[in-house]
Amino acid sequence: MNFSLEGRTYVVMGVANKRSIAWGISQALHNAGARLVFTYANERFEKPVRDLAATLDRDDSLFYECDVTDDDAINQTFENIKNEVGVIHGLAHCIAFAKREELKGEFLNTSRDGFALAHDISAFSLAAIARAAKDLMTEGGSILTLTYLGGERVVENYNVMGVAKASLDATMRYLANDLGKYGVRVNAISAGPIRTVSAKGVGDFNAILKEIEERAPLRKPVNKEEVGDAAYFLMSDLSRGITGEIIHVDSGYNILG
Ligand code: KAL
Incomplete structure (x- = not known):
């Protein structure tokens, strides 16, 4: 069995800065020997992503702008990646958005367009991306998304993003069912x-x-390195029997009533 990711290429979508969970995932995959392909939403994030990637001790990373609300942009991005690397072995979808003003107060006040926008960027994008990425996963693959407990139960202020995460979780499961026959697994980490x-x-x-420090079984918040290690597991052959699953990397908080 292969624990190393050497000779493999992984797409990471959604690095914003050094604190990003996507960056923790990138570091873990890099440390395991993987080549990385980064995508970012718009030019505002290009320099931060390139600067972070420059701190890795290899220089074959690739960078693409990809607006996930645009099907043509998604198809073009994966066409470009295909032309450059041919095959990819996995993809980390670390993308979500909701209007700031809808992430406080009551969910009851969610607007029609705010609801649609949150679902488009945070849930539908996984399906659109999986469809485009599948053609590059000719050796099998592992698709990973990031979810949150607020999609399973009510978490104050999370509001429309919680409803979008519930949709993302179901999207992940339906994709896992569709893509399993191609050797492609689809899972989520709930950080x-x-x-x-x-x-x-x-x-x-x-x-x-x-609250996490006082009540979570492990009595401490998690960090991006812990999420990165779980992502490495999901991207590696160690997790070859796992698909359609949500792994909670949350110090055990989700088991509490
Ligand atoms: C209950 C929690 C407290 C936080 C509440 C809501 C968090 C929602 C996450 C969502 C992705 C945040 C946004 O969309 C922010 C956006 O409105 C404004 N920010 C931006 O546009 C920046 C510039 C860009 C880079 O951000 C995005 N997203 O594009 C949840 C906490 C306890 C756990 C968290 C933080 C969960 C989570 O989903 O991130």
Whole structure:
């Protein structure tokens, strides 16, 4: 069995800065020997992603802009990746968005377009990307997305993003069923709260972390390295019997009532 990812290529979508879970995943895959292909939403993120990748001790990483709300952009991105590397062995989808004003107060006030936007970027994009990436996974593959407990139960303020995560979770399972026959596995990691750009501006994030320190079985918040290691497991042959699964990397918080 192959624990190493040497000779393999993985696409990581959604690195925003050094705190990003996507960056923790990138580092873990890199340390296991993988070649990385980064995609970012728009030119604003190009330099941060290139600067971070430059800290890795290899220079064959690739970079592509990919607006996941645009089918043509998705198809073009994977066409470009195919022309450059031929085969990919996995993909990490670390992408979500909801309007800031809909991530506080009551879910009841969610707008029609805010609901559609959150679902388009945070859930449908996984299906669109899986469809485009499948053609590059000719040696089998592992697709990974990031979800959160707020898709399974009500978490204050998470609101429309929680509903979008529930959709993402189901999307992941349906894709796992469709793609299994091609040797492609599809799973999700449900990470505990980590102070990333997503969490920026969340007033009571300290209170959320304090709750984890006091109540989670492991009594500490998780970090992006712990999520990265679980991602490495899901990208490697060690997880070859696992698909359609949500692995909680959350210090055990989700088991509490
Ligand atoms: C209950 C929690 C507190 C946080 C509440 C909501 C978090 C939602 C996540 C969502 C992805 C955040 C956004 O979409 C922010 C967006 O409106 C504004 N930010 C941006 O546009 C920046 C510039 C870009 C880079 O961000 C995006 N997303 O494109 C949940 C906590 C405890 C756990 C978290 C943080 C979960 C999670 O889903 O991230």
